[in-house]
Amino acid sequence: MNWTALAEALFGTGPAPHGITQDGDFLHGTVVFDGAPLTVVGTTNHAPIGVDLALRQARVVLDTVRDHPGRPILLLIDTQGQQLRRRDELLGIHRAMAHLGQAIDLARRQGHRVLGLVYDQALSGGFITSGLIADACDALPGAEIRVMRLPAMARITKLAPERLEALSRDNPVFAPGVDNYVAMGGVRRLWTGDLAAALRAALAEAPRTDVRADDGRARGGRRLAASVIQRVLDAA
Template identity: 40%
Template structure:
């Protein structure tokens, strides 16, 4: 789906989302009657210090307005912007700040929903998609924590050998199915159905405040150990 098609399906009654270079900001009406704040990265734009701060400001403003309106994060990004200037200025703080604002919103009762409709990678993926409470995807999304050529370079294994290994495990190779199996992606939506309906259904579902991703990864047999290890350390530490 194109971004225009996605926005039309999410907000058939219209919206006030505006593009600002590679990012988007605004809001739209929900089927239930409220409004959803929207932030996003479009056109596979790399996320740098300037855009990250604008997005964070929009999230903070939503928290500041009070209420419990949900926040939707639309994602079709590159990785973090890789440049001398970004690192000189402390990109880690800017990306972490955006993630923190999204997590604060969630703690304040705003249901934060990530909608991964295109690409995303590395630091940009962590600061946006991974910082939402519910991450969903559209078919055809192409998240890639690390691309196979980069993995090939470090591991000194051919792309073919890596592809062969990727058949038996979701833990390293790029792709939506792999990420979903590890528990990172809650659900993949149906692009033939109204996205507004699917968003509303997600928002209406009972809230789960705690991080469910390690348990999901275990159920889906994509992350065999994480949930148990975390629980064991937790229990030992509180003993």
């Protein structure tokens, strides 16, 4: 689903159904949802997240924290991952993306409900520093989510591609796909049917603590993460 169709499904149609502006691959604006303002920020066109896009998204989040205390924030996610360019590496893309993640974390700590919605594609670092840091990250059923393709994973882990293919059939940790991220707890739920109702429920039910490991254990996608986390906390 493209972002304009998504916006119409969430916020209605008409001459001015929403206040979202597209500036290249960058989406930002304020909408009124159920009579209350909502900050929207994100990307489109499978955007590669470089220094510029990371800082522009962080700016919207920080401006919301400064100027609109408590206002919810919706992250619309469509990214192919981090920008692989020499310019961005020299400018410190790792620091810019970390800054975006810290801005989102600050908003959460200041009482803003922050929701991530993967409406098209979410890959690699562009997803890790946005949707996965939100209070909750949801997705549309047709979304594509992965952190690393299996051939790349094979090169990094030195495991045979055939071995990884076999593992991916039974273990969500090794497999791409939105259903596997739901099983692991990285994606809380899929939005189907009435998308406005799904957003309404997501805002009302966004968890105040990180429950992804518990969700992963309950869903059978990450069986040991929650217990390992608890053992570390008990030993601290």
